[in-house]
Amino acid sequence: MKESKQFLKSLGYPEGDLHNIPTSTKRFPDGAQYRIELPSVEGPRALKATLEEIERLNLTVHRISQGSGIMLLTDEEIKEMCEMTEKKKMELSLFVGPRGTWDISAQPFTSAGNVVALRHEGADQLLYAMEDLKRGAKLGLRGALVADEGLLLLTKEMKKQGILPQDFVVKVSVQMMAANPVSVKIMQDLGADTYNVPTALTLPKLAAIRQATDIPIDLYVEVPDNFGGFIRHYEIPEFIRVLAPVYIKFGLRNHPDVYPSGTHLDSTNIALCKERVRRAKLGMQMIERYCPDAITSKLGAPGLGVPVPTTRNKEVLL
Numbered sequence: 001m002k003e004s005k006q007f008l009k010s011l012g013y014p015e016g017d018l019h020n021i022p023t024s025t026k027r028f029p030d031g032a033q034y035r036i037e038l039p040s041v042e043g044p045r046a047l048k049a050t051l052e053e054i055e056r057l058n059l060t061v062h063r064i065s066q067g068s069g070i071m072l073l074t075d076e077e078i079k080e081m082c083e084m085t086e087k088k089k090m091e092l093s094l095f096v097g098p099r100g101t102w103d104i105s106a107q108p109f110t111s112a113g114n115v116v117a118l119r120h121e122g123a124d125q126l127l128y129a130m131e132d133l134k135r136g137a138k139l140g141l142r143g144a145l146v147a148d149e150g151l152l153l154l155t156k157e158m159k160k161q162g163i164l165p166q167d168f169v170v171k172v173s174v175q176m177m178a179a180n181p182v183s184v185k186i187m188q189d190l191g192a193d194t195y196n197v198p199t200a201l202t203l204p205k206l207a208a209i210r211q212a213t214d215i216p217i218d219l220y221v222e223v224p225d226n227f228g229g230f231i232r233h234y235e236i237p238e239f240i241r242v243l244a245p246v247y248i249k250f251g252l253r254n255h256p257d258v259y260p261s262g263t264h265l266d267s268t269n270i271a272l273c274k275e276r277v278r279r280a281k282l283g284m285q286m287i288e289r290y291c292p293d294a295i296t297s298k299l300g301a302p303g304l305g306v307p308v309p310t311t312r313n314k315e316v317l318l
Contacts, residue, residue, distance in 0.1 A: 013181050018207035024244040026214060029302040033244035033295045035062035036284070037218060038276055039251055042068050042261035044080040046269040051084060053277040059284060061277075062297055062304060063091040063247060065145060065171070068261040070132040071097025075139055082140035082307035089300030092307050093143035093171050094136060096151065098128040102260070117175040118147035126150055130158070137164055143305030147173035149190060156191030169193045169305030171218065174227065180205075181212035188215050194247065199223045199230060207242050216303075218247040222279055224255045233283050237291035250280040 005015035027033060041047050041064050054061050064085055070078065073094070085092040099118035100108040103125060107113035120126050129151050133144055142165065146152050152172065158164040174196040178184045187195050196218035197209060210217060219239055223230045231253060232239075239246055255272060258265050287294055300306060 017204035028245040032297040037063040037249040065093040069097030091305040143169040
């Protein structure tokens with residue numbers, strides 16, 4: 001085992017999980033240790049309710065993300081969401097629409113095949129995903145979630161060639177499921193700007209991933225039931241210390257599956273969003289109570305994928 005440890009070390013990776021749980025010295029571009037993310041904000045009406053609740057509870061939330069996908073939002077809805085978050089100087093991240101579970105294959109729904117998750121089967125699905133990204137960017141979007149290694153590499157090349165803006169934030173979904181320092185480093189090399197780690201990793205495992213990577217880690221501290229249902233609020237201070245730069249992400253336990261969403265689920269989505277904001281308030285009070293000196297970003301900080309509404313978007317995208 002000693003030789004294997006030395007081999008990992010020679011490649012720049014930790015020799016094993018870091019049970020000493022070291023403090024991270026890495027930071028966001030503005031020097032902050034942590035930012036806050038609220039996921040599953042499905043559409044403009046849910047977003048409006050979320051923003052109202054954030055203001056009522058006097059919270060700072062840096063990123064709003066959505067799971068149903070760009071393809072299930074009209075141009076007008078995307079523009080509206082971009083305008084709302086741009087006014088608040090928040091990042092908006094919308095999922096790429098085509099995915100394995102939207103396709104005609106039954107494999108993602110089988111007990112053995114569900115590891116395919118949201119990956120794209122075939123070249124056509126990659127083309128559709130690229131079109132989703134291009135449409136979002138033209139409408140002002142500056143952030144999207146991906147869950148396929150091939151698409152991730154394509155986003156990197158699209159940025160290089162000006163097909164996507166350079167400041168477009170590519171967030172890798174938790175459903176990619178890379179779970180160790182080497183595999184997460186591969187995601188970084190492929191083009192991930194921020195990476196959502198699996199939900200059940202221990203602090204020593206997470207610390208090893210942080211040592212091997214520089215991009216922000218996105219971490220659920222309350223986890224939807226289909227990803228485990230964990231509630232890890234008391235660990236937030238250690239997550240910030242060990243994993244900086246880190247997005248503290250508030251999912252919601254007992255959350256019905258609303259994907260793909262739409263106006264027929266608005267009342268449910270709005271109720272879920274309001275409770276998700278309340279859960280974020282609980283988590284942020286943990287920060288105030290146990291690590292009040294932890295540094296967070298101001299809204300509009302460097303590295304946030306704040307939308308550029310089309311009325312002010314002067315870039316020409318292919």
